[in-house]
Amino acid sequence: LLLGPGDDAALWRPRAGFDTALTCDALVEGVHFDLKLISPWELGARTAAASLSDLAAMGAQPRAALLSLSLPARLARGAFFEAFNDGANAWLSAFGATMAGGDLCASPGPVFADLSLLGEVERGRALLRSGARPGDLLYCTGTLGDSAAGLAALRSPRRVAASARVWLAKRHLTPVPRVPAGRLLATRRWAHACIDISDGLSSEAWHLSRESGVLIEISAAAVPISAAARAAASAFRRDPLEWALGGGEDYELLFSSPPGLAAKIERELPRLTGVSATCVGRVRRGKGVLLVGSGRARRLPESGFDHFKG
Amino acid sequence: LLLGPGDDAALWRPRAGFDTALTCDALVEGVHFDLKLISPWELGARTAAASLSDLAAMGAQPRAALLSLSLPARLARGAFFEAFNDGANAWLSAFGATMAGGDLCASPGPVFADLSLLGEVERGRALLRSGARPGDLLYCTGTLGDSAAGLAALRSPRRVAASARVWLAKRHLTPVPRVPAGRLLATRRWAHACIDISDGLSSEAWHLSRESGVLIEISAAAVPISAAARAAASAFRRDPLEWALGGGEDYELLFSSPPGLAAKIERELPRLTGVSATCVGRVRRGKGVLLVGSGRARRLPESGFDHFKG
Numbered sequence: 001l002l003l004g005p006g007d008d009a010a011l012w013r014p015r016a017g018f019d020t021a022l023t024c025d026a027l028v029e030g031v032h033f034d035l036k037l038i039s040p041w042e043l044g045a046r047t048a049a050a051s052l053s054d055l056a057a058m059g060a061q062p063r064a065a066l067l068s069l070s071l072p073a074r075l076a077r078g079a080f081f082e083a084f085n086d087g088a089n090a091w092l093s094a095f096g097a098t099m100a101g102g103d104l105c106a107s108p109g110p111v112f113a114d115l116s117l118l119g120e121v122e123r124g125r126a127l128l129r130s131g132a133r134p135g136d137l138l139y140c141t142g143t144l145g146d147s148a149a150g151l152a153a154l155r156s157p158r159r160v161a162a163s164a165r166v167w168l169a170k171r172h173l174t175p176v177p178r179v180p181a182g183r184l185l186a187t188r189r190w191a192h193a194c195i196d197i198s199d200g201l202s203s204e205a206w207h208l209s210r211e212s213g214v215l216i217e218i219s220a221a222a223v224p225i226s227a228a229a230r231a232a233a234s235a236f237r238r239d240p241l242e243w244a245l246g247g248g249e250d251y252e253l254l255f256s257s258p259p260g261l262a263a264k265i266e267r268e269l270p271r272l273t274g275v276s277a278t279c280v281g282r283v284r285r286g287k288g289v290l291l292v293g294s295g296r297a298r299r300l301p302e303s304g305f306d307h308f309k310g
Numbered sequence: 311l312l313l314g315p316g317d318d319a320a321l322w323r324p325r326a327g328f329d330t331a332l333t334c335d336a337l338v339e340g341v342h343f344d345l346k347l348i349s350p351w352e353l354g355a356r357t358a359a360a361s362l363s364d365l366a367a368m369g370a371q372p373r374a375a376l377l378s379l380s381l382p383a384r385l386a387r388g389a390f391f392e393a394f395n396d397g398a399n400a401w402l403s404a405f406g407a408t409m410a411g412g413d414l415c416a417s418p419g420p421v422f423a424d425l426s427l428l429g430e431v432e433r434g435r436a437l438l439r440s441g442a443r444p445g446d447l448l449y450c451t452g453t454l455g456d457s458a459a460g461l462a463a464l465r466s467p468r469r470v471a472a473s474a475r476v477w478l479a480k481r482h483l484t485p486v487p488r489v490p491a492g493r494l495l496a497t498r499r500w501a502h503a504c505i506d507i508s509d510g511l512s513s514e515a516w517h518l519s520r521e522s523g524v525l526i527e528i529s530a531a532a533v534p535i536s537a538a539a540r541a542a543a544s545a546f547r548r549d550p551l552e553w554a555l556g557g558g559e560d561y562e563l564l565f566s567s568p569p570g571l572a573a574k575i576e577r578e579l580p581r582l583t584g585v586s587a588t589c590v591g592r593v594r595r596g597k598g599v600l601l602v603g604s605g606r607a608r609r610l611p612e613s614g615f616d617h618f619k620g
Contacts, residue, residue: 002329006521007439008367008506009333009429014324019312022410023319024426026378030418057318068336068378068424100332108340109419114378116334116426119319129317196318211316 001064001098010100012064018120021060025050029110037154040080042173043113044087050198051117052095052177053251057196059127059186060119062095062179067102070112087174088115095179125186127194127255132212136192136256136283139265141178141275143224144201145240146171148247149232159235164228175251180273185255190264194255201280202245202300204254205289212256215286218300220293224278245291245300256283311374311408320410322374328430331370335360339420347464350390352483353423354397360508361427362405362487363561367506369437369496370429372405372489377412380422397484398425405489435496437504437565442522446502446566446593449575451488451585453536454511455543455550456481458557462546469545474538485561490583495565500574504565510556511590512610514564515599522566525596528610530603534588555601555610566593 003011014020027033027047038046048065055062067088071080081104089099097117150172153160160168178196185191193212195204201223205216225240233240244250257265262279269277281292289300313321324330337343337357348356358375365372377398381390391414399409407427460482463470470478488506495501503522505514511533515526535550543550554560567575572589579587591602599610 003436003438008364008504009331009370011368011431011436012330012332013433014328014330016326018324020322020324020330020428021319022322022374022376022426022428024376024378024411024413024424026380026413026415026422026424028380028415028417028422031380031416054318058321060319064332066332066334066426068334070336070338070341070422101334103334103336103424105336105338106341107338107420107422110417112336112338112380112417112422114334114336114413114424116332116376118330118332118428121321123323126313126321128313194318 001100005101010064012118015120017123019123019126021055021058021119021121021126023051023054024114024116025054026114028112038173040083041087044084045091045174047113047115048088048091049175049177049251051115052091052179053196053198055117055119056177056179056182057127057194057253058121059125059182059194060121061183062097062117062119064100064118065092065097066100066116068114069102069104070107072107072111076106095177121186127182127186127191129193129195129207129211132193132208132214132256132283134214134283134285135259137259137262137279138216138256138281138283139277140197140224140252140254140280141181141277142252143226143229144197144250144252145225145229145243145247147175147249148243149229152236153232160232164231167228168232175249177251178253178275181253181269181275184269184272190261191255191257194253197250197252197254198248200246200248201254202289206302209287209289213287215284215288215290216281217284217290217292218281220291222278222280224276311410315409315411320374322428325430327433329433329436331365331368331429331431331436333361333364334424334426335364336422336424338422348483350393351397354394355401355484357423357425358398358401359485359487359561361425362401362489363506363508365427365429366487366489366492367437367504367563368431369435369492369504370431371493372407372427372429374410374428375402375407376410376426378424379412379414380417382417382421386416405487431496437492437496437501439503439505439517439521442503442518442524442566442593444524444593444595445569447569447572447589448526448566448591448593449587450507450534450562450564450590451491451587452562453534453539454507454560454562455535455539455553455557457485457559458553459539459542463542470542474541477538478542485559487561488563488585491563491579491585494579494582500571501565501567504563507560507562507564508558510558511564512555512599516612519597519599523597525594525598525600526591527594527600527602528591530601532588532590534586
């Protein structure tokens with residue numbers, strides 16, 4: 001970064017041999033978060049996590065961020081902005097990025113935060129959604145459904161044991177984007193296609209299917225679900241698989257790799273990043289998303305999370 | 311642009327020998343605009359204009375944009391988004407940029423739009439706020455105060471003659487960022503410092519003063535004010551100079567240049583860009599902003615436009 005906040009724009013000097021990846025994510029009070037459940041610091045971290053996760057899914061190294069924050073008058077003069085900014089900066093700096101600029105303004109309505117993020121990836125190595133090939137194995141990092149379980153636990157804290165509740169809440173409030181895993185997949189060419197799981201496994205699998213022109217087969221029994229999410233599901237009489245498929249905001253990576261790389265993915269990726277990688281299915285000729293292994297196979301519907309529905 | 315909307319991030323391949331400039335601007339309903347006075351198409355163009363103008367002030371060539379748009383349910387399914395997007399794309403493409411991605415989501419409150427913009431500028435040639443030197447002449451492009459006059463005319467249309475009203479409204483609703491002028495100043499090294507006039511001449515002059523460590527002297531009689539703004543000011547019994555100094559959102563450029571370049575600035579810049587350049591003052595040793603030539607000299611206050619005030 002040549003020039004940070006304070007001028008008309010930030011200046012960044014791109015490195016030779018690298019492409020620039022660019023993304024933004026907006027979080028709106030009352031749609032994406034509830035200020036009764038999340039602190040300003042956590043909200044800053046979570047806003048950064050959403051954009052960091054997009055770059056992780058491209059295999060890019062995050063570098064420079066711009067923040068637009070619109071705050072109602074009751075929050076504007078207080079500690080809210082400082083805490084939000086601290087949280088965002090903590091998450092950005094943990095993954096190699098710095099705040100390059102931004103725009104703070106008043107809101108006559110809810111809190112609105114939008115974080116744009118620039119990163120760099122070795123020329124031609126970016127991980128796209130369109131590269132999955134029949135025969136690939138399908139992997140995800142970490143565990144799925146924790147964020148949905150965490151939100152349920154935050155809303156009804158008495159129903160979930162404290163140990164599970166605290167861990168799940170953290171997974172929901174301050175998700176850790178899988179930047180090192182994405183970098184590894186891109187630089188070592190270990191993945192044909194990659195996407196981050198922000199709207200649930202089902203919806204992301206559909207994106208891979210559409211963009212790559214393939215059928216995605218998910219094995220229900222293979223989906224990694226944490227003991228805490230299982231405990232919460234049991235307390236709420238829910239099926240934790242539904243949280244994994246449709247819950248969203250886990251910010252794990254979903255990627256496809258040739259079967260010859262299975263040993264590397266399953267052993268080296270966890271060893272080098274500290275994050276597990278689980279084979280959850282495979283890529284076949286065809287289209288759509290098929291869930292197998294829980295009774296008879298069923299096709300998952302195309303509809304993902306839609307902010308304007310209902 | 312290697313990859314546009316539809317993946318986790320957009321991909322941009324930087325050109326060798328160029329730095330990347332990065333900015334964002336947010337517009338919030340009820341703070342920056344009133345949907346009774348501006349159409350969705352115009353709002354899209356104006357949102358793009360704000361970020362384009364930031365890059366113009368850096369001397370950068372706009373290239374790729376990301377749009378976050380948060381819409382209340384009543385607008386979400388209608389033609390609003392299409393019209394907004396058309397307006398934004400019209401402005402972006404007119405200045406050499408394309409929409410690379412974005413995020414459309416629901417709002418439980420007002421319309422919120424944030425546009426991030428990436429551009430490129432020849433390595434080391436970016437125009438900063440910090441380069442003004444004592445002895446420089448101070449210039450602005452175009453005319454100042456039109457946007458404030460346009461807003462007044464939109465609010466009380468009967469008080470302003472139709473010809474002036476239509477022209478001023480256009481200046482307010484769909485400002486034309488001075489990208490070609492900024493590019494010329496940067497590539498020919500015609501300016502020591504540059505800033506765009508988004509918050510009024512007084513506030514921007516203060517930025518130059520602070521960042522460059524100089525005194526900015528503005529000659530009241532030299533400030534270019536259009537005949538239309540003068541007519542509107544007369545109708546509203548206002549001083550048009552106050553609109554120029556404090557009105558904001560004119561999106562003209564304010565820059566300082568060595569006096570030896572005066573002929574180039576005053577003749578070639580208009581000839582090559584179609585935009586006028588007027589000497590409005592000079593840069594001196596000292597600090598602050600001094601207004602001279604309207605009776606006795608007076609120091610202009612440091613406070614610019616503050617969204618959280620009052």
